[in-house]
Amino acid sequence: MTENPETGTPGAERLSTRHAAERLGVKPETVYAYVSRGLLRRHRSANGRGSTFDAAEVDALALSRRSGRRPAPAAGVASPLTTGITLIEDDRCYYRGVDSSALAARHDYEEVAQWLWTGRLTPGVRFTAPPGQIAAARAGVAALPPSGTAEDRLHAATVAASAGDPLRSDLSPGTVHATARALVATLVEAQPELGPPPPDGAPLAARLWPRLTPRPPSAAGLRALDAALVLLLDHDMAVSTLAARVAATARAHPYAVALAGLGALDGPLHGAAAAPAHRMLRETSERDEAGDGAAAVVGTRLREGARVPGIGHLLYRRRDPRAETLFGLLEAVPEAAGALDASRRIVTAAGRHRPAFGNVDLALAVLSVGCGMQPEAGQVVFAVARTSGWVAHALEEYTEPAMRLRPSGQYRGPRPPRPVP
Incomplete structure (x- = not known):
């Protein structure tokens, strides 16, 4: 046993991030x-x-890297799933080896989603759904009580679309691609209309816009929304993606895969995280009129023991590349200027005593606040975008042995035999 060099407490040797990097040569x-x-x-x-690392684990990883062997997972850590879809590394996000921000700058959402599924780029591809499927989804959404949320509408639309598709259990790639295109289009078309619809043949972002806000779209606003859809398409093994893959390993059809993902997405730490950021931006703007603004809003949350929404990320250390790209596009949206300024002041207040950066939830909140959307708009954008990512992972999982994601529980209850209660 040695003394921890970073904390000074007794225990196994611990290394700072810098020392761990030096031992690993990275x-x-x-x-x-x-x-x-x-x-x-x-x-x-x-x-x-900061963080500390077990020296023995670092040395074992360094040895495996030098020997060329595939590193084993750390003790007590689940073995990572192998995937060829998304890589998050050095504060960048890549889809099949291509920078996701570069894709967002060059292609629209439907093109990138189709490419992610097939490996082939189809310029100008548009996702559409049969009229009967859209009608069934709208009827399912309309049947919800007034208290229904955006997540409820997404669930209802998915269930209705599934019920009307007799070929939903055909898991051949071509059929899955067609199913996914129709499902994504249905999720958009089933949302209540708040503004005038776009012309026929418009891209998905233009069809989604009037479902999020009554304001007419600007070219810059549509560009930001389309980029947000691309940037949120996938993000490695997020909890909703893991849930989707678990469904796919049991050979669930794409609608059921999407429902599994939607269930995990409906948590305040995942897909619903943009709504608290939206409300925080609104509150900041309101308090600015009283002269205490961002610092007071951040201080209140810290005093209440709550995290500041839209700040930091588990996988990124200094920057969220998706947020940076979206913030850059929002600078060209005049109506988002106030919300964008408020977001910068929130990041400054949150980072007064430690490094801080805004994440994609905060960028989504700037888009929703600036363009007159409801707080739930960010969750709808997230879910529509990520549905295509779940399908990409399902397609990958369908090629793996069935039921491979069935772990064994480590029982910690009383040992049998026990009397019947």
Whole structure:
């Protein structure tokens, strides 16, 4: 047993991020990439300002890298799933090896989603659904009580679309592609209309816009929304994606895969995280009129023991590349200027005593606040975008042995035999 060099407490030898990176011969950012892949475990320092790593785990990982062997997961960490879809590394996000921000700058959402599924780019592809499927989904949404949420509408639309598709259990790739195109289009068309519809043949972002806000779209606003859809298409093994893959390993059809993903998405720490950020931006703007603004809003949340929504990320250390791209596009949206300024002041207030950066939830909130959308708009954008990502993972999982994602539980209850109660 040695003394922890970073915290001064007794225990196994611990290494700071910098020392771990030196032993591994990598950048500090790569150390955290190893954490996200389950190859290292990290612990917060006692002062809360950094992370420490078990020296033995670091040395074992270094040895495996030098020998060319595939690294084994750290003890107590689930083995990572192998995927060829998304890589998050060095504060960048890549789809099949291509920077997601570069894709968002060059192609619209439907083109990128189709490419992610097939590996082929189809310029100008449009996702459409049979009229009967859209009608069934709208009827399912209309049957919800007034208290129904955006998540409820997404669930209802998916169930109705599934019920009307007799070929839903055909898992051949071509059929899955067609099913996914129709499902994504149905999720958009089933949302209540708030503004005038776009012309026929419009891209998905233009069809989604009037479902999110009554304001007419600007070219810059549509560009930002379309980019948000691309940037949110996938994000490695997020909890909703893991849920979707678990459904796919049991050979669930694409609608059921989407429902599994939607169920996990409906948590305040995942797909619903943009709504608290939306409300925080609105509150900041209102308090600005009283002269206390962002610092007061951030201070209130910290005083209540709550996290500041839209700040930081588990997988990124210094920047969220999706947020940076979206913030850049929002600078060209005049109506978002006030919300964008408020978001910067929130990041400054949150980072007064430690580094901070805005994540994609905060960028979505700037889009929704600036363009007159409801707080739930970010969740709708997230769910529509990520549905295509779930399908990409389902297609990958359908080629793996069935039921491979069935772990064994480690029983911790009383040992049998026990009397019948």
